[in-house]
Amino acid sequence: xxxxxxxxxxxxxxxxxxxxxxxxxHLKRVYYTTMAREQEVSEGYIRKLAKNxxxxxxxxxxxx
Numbered sequence: 001x002x003x004x005x006x007x008x009x010x011x012x013x014x015x016x017x018x019x020x021x022x023x024x025x026h027l028k029r030v031y032y033t034t035m036a037r038e039q040e041v042s043e044g045y046i047r048k049l050a051k052n053x054x055x056x057x058x059x060x061x062x063x064x
Contacts, residue, residue: 011056018053021046 012019024030032050036043 011053015053015056018049018056021050022053025050 008019008023011022021032021035024035025032032043032046036046039046
């Protein structure tokens, strides 16, 4: 658990926007549509940020 928190901390530092999207969507169950409306961007853009952030997280997690 400590390792996961460390990886999330690094993701938050280096990719803050993607981190917020991943945490809000997967842990707090906020829909991409809601976040897109809040930020006045397309849902596709939010999905792309989440996907990029998830890949970064998995890559960093696998390296450790």
